[in-house]
Amino acid sequence: MKHGKKPTREQRIFLISKGYEVKCYLVVKNTSDELVILNKETGQTEIVRRF
Numbered sequence: 001m002k003h004g005k006k007p008t009r010e011q012r013i014f015l016i017s018k019g020y021e022v023k024c025y026l027v028v029k030n031t032s033d034e035l036v037i038l039n040k041e042t043g044q045t046e047i048v049r050r051f
């Protein structure tokens with residue numbers, strides 16, 4: 001499994017707008033269509049779509 005990185009300011013604003021608690025997530029993959037995030041506590045990855 002890939003290691004996540006701290007989200008940038010733009011990614012933090014995006015995650016807050018989608019209802020995520022920024023402190024609990026790391027960014028694994030950032031593309032123009034989606035943002036793949038990793039939950040620090042559970043270790044599960046989630047895909048957040050950008051529309």
